Structures are given as C-alpha cells and as structure tokens.
Amino acid sequence: MKIRITAFIFFLGFLSFYNAQSITGKISNDHQIATPYAEIILKKDKITKSAISDEHGNFTVQLPENGMYQLNILLDGNIVYSESLNLNGNINKVFTVKKMYAGQIQEVKLTARKKVIERKVDRMIFNVENSIASQGMSTLDALRNTPLVRIQNDNISIVGKNGVSLMINDKIVNLSGTELINFIQSLRSDNVSKIEVITTPPSKYEAQGNSGIINIVLKKNTNLGWSGNFSTSYVRRSENGYSNNATLNYQNQKLNSSLKLRQYDNRKRSSEVNSIESFNSLFSDDQRLDMNKGIGINVSTEYQLSDKSKVGFIYDFGDGDQNMDIRNISEYKTSAKTDSLLSTYAEHRQKSKTHMMNLYYDYKIDSLGRKLSFNVNYFANDPTNEINFVTTNRTSQLSDRYRSFNGTKYKVWSAQSDLTLPLRWATVETGLKLSIFDNKSDLRYYKIDDVPIILPGGTNLFNYYESNYAAYFSAEKKISDQWTAKAGLRYEYSVIDGESPLTAEREKYKYGQLFPTAYVAYKPNNDNVFTISYSRRINRPFFRALNPNRWYTNPYTFAKGNPLLRPSYNNNIDFGYSFKSKLNLSLYYQRTSNAFSQLVTYVNTIKTIDYANMYNENNIGIDASYYDTFFKIWEVNVTANAYHTKSVNTIPQIVGQKSFNFYYSINNTVSIGSSKNVQLFMNYSQMLPSTFGNYRSDGYSMLNIGGKLSLMDKKMQINVFVEDVFKKAISQGQSVYADFIMKNRNYYDLRSFNISVNYSFGNSKVNGANRNINFDEKNRAK
Incomplete structure (x- = not known):
C-alpha cells in the first residue's frame, strides 16, 4: 500500500x-x-x-x-x-x-549584492568567498569562522544541537573522527563557495538523529586541466603529531576525476579521573597515551554521458590503528576504610580497515530543473580490538593477567532515488530509500595463567540485522516576493532483529513513524527576514550501544550494550529573525522523548557501564550570532546560546537535572597590508555550568590565538596557532544517581601548538570530482 x-x-x-x-x-x-x-x-x-x-x-x-x-x-x-x-x-x-x-x-562575484550571511527558509548560509577571515586556509579553519558552528577536540557540532552530519555538495561525507578532520583539512577554503548550516533538516534528509547538517558547497568552474594541492601539518601536545594530505584533480569536457591521499600519526596524553561517592565508594585514575595513525585513499570519477545525464563512482579505503596504553589506579572503600587498592596496566590495540563504494546516476529531465538521481552505497568495516592487562592488588601484591578480544564485522547497504520537479504551483522533491545493516560481533575474555582460560560469561556472539524503508515528499512555494513556504513528510519503517546464539536470547520488533517538516519565511524588505520551522526526528541507537558483549578495563569494571534499547524522538520548533544579514536570532523549543544514554551501576565492587532509555527532556532557548567587518580589515563573529533545560528521569536509578545554560564565542580576524597576505586571529569561547539528562557540567573555556601568511600569489599558506592557551578546556562534572554521585575530571590534551603548510599547483579553479554521497547510516556503525 x-x-x-x-x-x-x-x-x-x-x-x-x-x-x-x-x-x-x-x-x-x-x-x-x-x-x-x-x-x-x-x-x-x-x-x-x-x-x-x-x-x-x-x-x-x-x-x-x-x-x-x-x-x-x-x-x-x-x-x-x-x-x-x-x-x-x-x-x-x-x-x-x-x-x-x-x-x-570570470571575475564577477556580485560582491556588492551577495552578503556574507544569508537567511533562507530552512537554513543559514555563510558565503565563504566573501569572508576576509576565511580565505587562503583549510576548509576546517573556515568552519571555525562559520556562525553557529563549534569545533572542539576534533568534534564538529552546531550550537544547540547534540550532533551534526557534514555534507559536501548535498552529499554526506562518509568519514568520521580523525579521518573526517584530515579530509576536511585537506580541502582549501578558496574552493568553497558557501557553507550552509541547516538546524532543521528538511524531509529529504534522514530523520535519524536530533542533529543539524553542515553542507559545504564547492565552487563550480568551466576550466579544464590538472590541479592539486599538498598540505602538511605538525601539532605538539604532550606528544608529537603529524598529518599529510595530497589531492590531484583532472577535468576535461566529459571526465571529472579526483585522487585524494591522507596520512596521519597523532599521539597525545589524556587523563580521566572518576569517583563514585556513596557508603561503598570507588576512586579511579586513568593516565592514558593515545596513539592513532592511519592512511587513506579516495578515488572519485564522474563522466558526462550527455548534456542531460552523468554517472559517477567513488571508492574510499581507510586503514587505521587506534591504540591506547592505560595506567589505572583504583581504590575501593567501605565508608572511610580502604578495602583494596588495585593498579592496572592495559594495552588496547584496535585495527580497522574500512571500504566504502558508491555508484550514482543523475539525469536532467529538461532545462526547467526537473531531474532524477539514483545512488547505491556499500560500507564495510572489520575492526578488531585486543586488550591485554595486568591487575596488581597492592595489599596482597598478587597480580593477575587478562586478555579480551572483540572482533566485529559491519556491513551497510543503501539505495536511494530522488526526483525534483519545479512545477507551476511549487518545487516538488520526492524519493525512496532502502538501508540494510548486517553486523556481527564475537567476544572472547580470558584469564591467563600458564595458558589462557576462558572465564565464565566471557564468550558471546551477537548478530544484529536492521532494514529501514523510507519515502518522502516535500514542496516549496514562493508565494510572493515576501513569503516563501516549504513543507514535507517522511515515512520510515524499520525491522530489527538482534540475537545472541550462545544464550538463545533474541530481540525482534518492527515499527513505522511519520516525520513531518514545515517552514515559512517572511521577508518584508531587504533588511529583515522572519522564519518559523518545525520538524520531528528520531535517534536510533548505534551498534555498540545495542551489543551485549562486554569490554573489560579491569576485572571489576566493564562496559556493555543493551539489546532492549529503543529509539528516542525529538520535536523541534524554531522562530528565526535576521537583520541586514548580520544579526541572526533564533528562539527554539526542543522536546526529547525516551532519551538514552550511558547508565552506571556499582554493586558489590563491580562497576558496570551500560545503556538505557533514561529520561525525557525539554529545552527552550535562543541562539544569537553577529557577523560584521570593520575598517575593511577586522572581521568579527560573535555567537551566543542561552537556554533552559529540564530532564525528567523515566527510570528510578537516575535523578534528572535542570538548569539555565549559556555558551558564547568571539572570533576576531585582522588583515594586515593592502594585499591582506598576513592575518592574525584570536578566538575565545566559554561554556558556563550546564546540565543534560542526569549530568551536571562545571563548564569550560578555551582561548586560541594564531596567524596566517599567504605567499606565491596565495598559492601557499602557512598557518600557525596555539589552541587552548591556558589549558582550561577541561571536562568536569558529576552524574547524579539515586544511590550515589559519580564525579569526573577529564582532560584530553587540547593545549597544542599547530603549524601547517598548504601549497596549490596547476589550475586552481579545477575542483575535481568532489561529490560525496548521502550515506547517513554509516555513522551508526560504531
């Protein structure tokens, strides 16, 4: 039907x-x-x-x-x-x-009419090509200058959102973590036309996640030939880190292709201090050395079959190691008396090889803008994680050796078709999508004496299968020069099947949901724009949160997933206002139902980190951003977010929190000289004490300073900056449970000295096949 x-x-x-x-x-x-x-x-x-x-x-x-x-x-x-x-x-x-x-x-850019910031019916647009501060740098640095975008500890987010999807030319970038940062850093901002910040994604996009979307739109060109760039960077934290990226593009009348190579080797020291405070208490201190390295290759080819059709193929391969050496001290107490003091040395060795392939076909039905597109995606990842640790009881001086091995196989397929129809009454978009997840996990947990001995409950298998079917329809109508409206409806139907063959446990269920979106924009004149939007979204659990297999860090502490976990849902309402495209305000309300998060239990000296649907949450707040240029050399970007949040626990183990929260950032860039080849910047951000769920954060602050030098007609850029100058970006707070308080103080070695060099060669206006694919499901394979 x-x-x-x-x-x-x-x-x-x-x-x-x-x-x-x-x-x-x-x-x-x-x-x-x-x-x-x-x-x-x-x-x-x-x-x-x-x-x-x-x-x-x-x-x-x-x-x-x-x-x-x-x-x-x-x-x-x-x-x-x-x-x-x-x-x-x-x-x-x-x-x-x-x-x-x-x-x-070729030189016309309509700079007198095209503003740096624009407010559209469903997004805010940052025109990078018109921003002084965002020229001659990596696209990652340009994102730092984008209003409402926050980058901290290699995480990209939108202010007021708990997640973000990143796209290039309307297609999801199928990378995550360090590889995503390296990929974005390899793109030059000179090749970026604009960055779209979509806080309320339309029905065309996946309903998954209460996240916004950042869409990087690259410049188009009519020039043919070769081009490329090479960038290298060095970062000094407590340890050294390096990364290198190279891109080679070629374009002729029919063929548009690109080859991208990436390599990174980063080391840093992290500190995680946690304590459980109750009659039976626990103090844990992790001093960690993170060692991440990897290589990657991306090949993109697009061929113009005719004036109306083109076909493309993308293959991306990544090979990475995410290793950790952890020294842990754990002290167990009853009242004020120490029961035992354990020291653990653990070596985590995780290897991961990822393959992503995509085939797409676009067909322009006519010159009126009607078009049809097809996409087929495949993603595979086979990470293995081996942990070897030795735990010593300092009281008895007895030591025990353990080994944990977890092998996982992720496979994700998706196929999608989209149809765009500019009609007399509206511009219509409609489409279908099928996604299939097939994930398997194998756990082995040993105690090692003379030979490894599998411990009771230390062996498990978990197979997970999920299929999602989706259809959407949206229509956008420019009612008059002042009024524009857009509305859409997306339906998603999911079939879930998770089983543990060794225990004969199985969880199988089905559900279908509608996800409406609606937008209205009113522009009474060129200086003022008013918008209102609504959307409903879903946040499905990622694979590790569902996997019941255990990950041990010492004999008395382990993490696992919950196969009974269910999705959470979000309703979002947003009222926006823009004045002269410089001041942007947004009053919003977010309602989260059945939210899930990590749940910690501490029983008989056993600490378990699990997942559960825990609370409902209401957020009401206001976002504000101001972007302006003074004296033609000083570019200022100010962002602020003030909101009140209230979480109501739905399980008795936790205590929901409420608070008033405030975040702000101030970015300053000053250009020196008539050619503006030298730029200096100073950026400061601060999050005041805040809450979400059952967690209370003490807040943090960060100051970044640096400069940029452009040489050789801006073909070479040298960037130098210091991040977290005063070492204030500390994650500190407490989780409130019914029976205890769990406090944390974590620092992930953010204070760093960074230097990077980017050199472009050949025809700088050839962008290559930079298309990326809408493959949102890949992000849940973690």
Whole structure:
C-alpha cells in the first residue's frame, strides 16, 4: 500500500510537469562562456519576479500570467542585457551578454549584492568567498569562522544541537573522527563557495538523529586541466603529531576525476579521573597515551554521458590503528576504610580497515530543473580490538593477567532515488530509500595463567540485522516576493532483529513513524527576514550501544550494550529573525522523548557501564550570532546560546537535572597590508555550568590565538596557532544517581601548538570530482 501511495505521488508530479508556465534560459557571453550569479528581473505592471543564475548560467522564473514582460539582466548591479518578451506559454532560450567579455565575467562575484550571511527558509548560509577571515586556509579553519558552528577536540557540532552530519555538495561525507578532520583539512577554503548550516533538516534528509547538517558547497568552474594541492601539518601536545594530505584533480569536457591521499600519526596524553561517592565508594585514575595513525585513499570519477545525464563512482579505503596504553589506579572503600587498592596496566590495540563504494546516476529531465538521481552505497568495516592487562592488588601484591578480544564485522547497504520537479504551483522533491545493516560481533575474555582460560560469561556472539524503508515528499512555494513556504513528510519503517546464539536470547520488533517538516519565511524588505520551522526526528541507537558483549578495563569494571534499547524522538520548533544579514536570532523549543544514554551501576565492587532509555527532556532557548567587518580589515563573529533545560528521569536509578545554560564565542580576524597576505586571529569561547539528562557540567573555556601568511600569489599558506592557551578546556562534572554521585575530571590534551603548510599547483579553479554521497547510516556503525 505504501509503495502504491509513493508511486501515485510520482505520477501526480509528472502530470503537473505540463502545467508549468515559466521562462527558462541560460546566460552566456559572446564567447559562449556561461555567466554565473547574474540577476534576472522580469516586470509587468505590478508583477515583479526575479532569479539568480546558477553556476552554469541557468535560471528559471515562474510567472503567474502571460503578457508583455520587460526582462533585465544585471551583473554586479549593472544592467548588461535588456529585452521585451511577449510571454504566451513557456519560453526557453539562451541570452547572450555582449557588454562584458570572458575575462571580465570570470571575475564577477556580485560582491556588492551577495552578503556574507544569508537567511533562507530552512537554513543559514555563510558565503565563504566573501569572508576576509576565511580565505587562503583549510576548509576546517573556515568552519571555525562559520556562525553557529563549534569545533572542539576534533568534534564538529552546531550550537544547540547534540550532533551534526557534514555534507559536501548535498552529499554526506562518509568519514568520521580523525579521518573526517584530515579530509576536511585537506580541502582549501578558496574552493568553497558557501557553507550552509541547516538546524532543521528538511524531509529529504534522514530523520535519524536530533542533529543539524553542515553542507559545504564547492565552487563550480568551466576550466579544464590538472590541479592539486599538498598540505602538511605538525601539532605538539604532550606528544608529537603529524598529518599529510595530497589531492590531484583532472577535468576535461566529459571526465571529472579526483585522487585524494591522507596520512596521519597523532599521539597525545589524556587523563580521566572518576569517583563514585556513596557508603561503598570507588576512586579511579586513568593516565592514558593515545596513539592513532592511519592512511587513506579516495578515488572519485564522474563522466558526462550527455548534456542531460552523468554517472559517477567513488571508492574510499581507510586503514587505521587506534591504540591506547592505560595506567589505572583504583581504590575501593567501605565508608572511610580502604578495602583494596588495585593498579592496572592495559594495552588496547584496535585495527580497522574500512571500504566504502558508491555508484550514482543523475539525469536532467529538461532545462526547467526537473531531474532524477539514483545512488547505491556499500560500507564495510572489520575492526578488531585486543586488550591485554595486568591487575596488581597492592595489599596482597598478587597480580593477575587478562586478555579480551572483540572482533566485529559491519556491513551497510543503501539505495536511494530522488526526483525534483519545479512545477507551476511549487518545487516538488520526492524519493525512496532502502538501508540494510548486517553486523556481527564475537567476544572472547580470558584469564591467563600458564595458558589462557576462558572465564565464565566471557564468550558471546551477537548478530544484529536492521532494514529501514523510507519515502518522502516535500514542496516549496514562493508565494510572493515576501513569503516563501516549504513543507514535507517522511515515512520510515524499520525491522530489527538482534540475537545472541550462545544464550538463545533474541530481540525482534518492527515499527513505522511519520516525520513531518514545515517552514515559512517572511521577508518584508531587504533588511529583515522572519522564519518559523518545525520538524520531528528520531535517534536510533548505534551498534555498540545495542551489543551485549562486554569490554573489560579491569576485572571489576566493564562496559556493555543493551539489546532492549529503543529509539528516542525529538520535536523541534524554531522562530528565526535576521537583520541586514548580520544579526541572526533564533528562539527554539526542543522536546526529547525516551532519551538514552550511558547508565552506571556499582554493586558489590563491580562497576558496570551500560545503556538505557533514561529520561525525557525539554529545552527552550535562543541562539544569537553577529557577523560584521570593520575598517575593511577586522572581521568579527560573535555567537551566543542561552537556554533552559529540564530532564525528567523515566527510570528510578537516575535523578534528572535542570538548569539555565549559556555558551558564547568571539572570533576576531585582522588583515594586515593592502594585499591582506598576513592575518592574525584570536578566538575565545566559554561554556558556563550546564546540565543534560542526569549530568551536571562545571563548564569550560578555551582561548586560541594564531596567524596566517599567504605567499606565491596565495598559492601557499602557512598557518600557525596555539589552541587552548591556558589549558582550561577541561571536562568536569558529576552524574547524579539515586544511590550515589559519580564525579569526573577529564582532560584530553587540547593545549597544542599547530603549524601547517598548504601549497596549490596547476589550475586552481579545477575542483575535481568532489561529490560525496548521502550515506547517513554509516555513522551508526560504531
């Protein structure tokens, strides 16, 4: 029945294809070079319609009635083409601009009309190419300058959101952690047109996660040939770290390809101090050496089959080691008396090889913007994690040796089709998606005397299978020059099957949910924009949170997953306001139901770290950002987030918390010299004490300072900066349980000295095949 409904939606879209009344065209100069970002204005009596040509010079203007229209084309605010058109049905033609030449047109960016910050109906846009502070650096550094985006400890997030998906050209980047940071750092900001911050994702995107989306839109080009860049960086924390990235691009009339290589070898020292305070108490001190290294290769090829169709293939391979050496001291007490004092030395050795493949096909149905696309994805990862540890009881001086081995196999498939239909009454998007997860885990836990002996309960297998079926429909309508509306509905149906063959335990269930989205934007004039949006989302558990296998850190402490864990749901309402594209305000409300998190229990000196659906939470707050340039050299970006949160526990083991929370950041960039080849920056951020769930954070602060030097006509950039100058980015707080308080004080070696060099060669305007694929499910394989 659901398939028939979706097919009927497609059929209605195709019927409406013939009802469109519009003027469609392409703008080029007299050398037949496309003219991007030109402004097209059509006037008839009291009717005024406008559009901006895309990167290829194409545009479409929907018109309410036939008749005689005056057409004007503007570049950089100047009229470069004018014509009277008698519209009687659809028009499709090429407009040749003869008043500007090829060399001139390539330099046109409409900087006088294109603002640094723009507010759209469903997103905020940061035009990187117009930002002084964001030129001549890596895209990772440009993200640091983007309003509402926060980067801390190699984690990218949106202020007010508990997660983020990162896309390039509307396609999800299928990397995570250190590899994602290295990949983004390898991209130059000079090749980035804009960064879109989507706090309320439309129904086209996965409903998974109460996260926002950051979409990096790369510049398009008409130049052919070779290009590339090489970057190398050094970071000094308590230990040394290195990374290297190289990119080679080639483009001709039909073929667009890219080869990316990455390598990293980072070491740092981390400290995790935890205590459980009750009548029976525990103090634990971990001093850890993290050793992460790896290599990766990404091959992208896109071939233009015709003017209307193209096919592409992407393969990405990563080979990484995530190793840790941990020295732990654990003290167990009854009242004030020490029962035992244990010291443990553990060696964690995790190896991981990932393979990701994608095949896609895009077909432009016509010049009006109707298009059809297909994507097929495959992801595989076979990580192995071996832990060897020796625990010594300092009272008895007896030592025991243990070994834990966990092998996991992740396999994820997905297939998706999308159809875009610009119709007379609205622009329609609709599509279907199928995702399949097939994950297996094998646990072995030994005590080693003369020979390894498997301990009771130390062997387990866990097989997990999940299939998701999704269909969506959305429509966007520009009601007038002042009003724009967009609405969508996504349906997702999931089948879950998890089993432990050795224990004969099995959890199998099915569920289906609707996820609506709605947006309205009102623009009374060029200085003010008002928006309102609503969305419903789901947060499905990741594989490790479901896996009941145990991960031991010493004989009395282990972590495991919960196969009975269920998804949580979020409802989000957002009221936005933008003034002169400099000041942006957002008043929001978020309701989280059935939220899950880590649950710690401490019984008979055994500490267990598990997962459970624990609480419901309400957040109401306001985001504010201000972006401006003073004296043409000083660029300022201020972001603030104030909100009140209240968590109500749904299980008796925890105590929900409530508080008023406040976060702010101030980024300053000053350019020196007429060519602005030298830039200095100072960025400061602070989170005041806050809460979520049953956790109370003491807050943190961070100061980063540095500078950038551009050489060789800005083909080479040298960046030097110090992060967390005063070593204040400490994660400290307490989790409140019914029977005890668990405190933590963690520091992950954030204070660092960083230096990087990026050199570009060849034709710098060739971006290569930088398309990435919408493969959200891969992020849950962890």
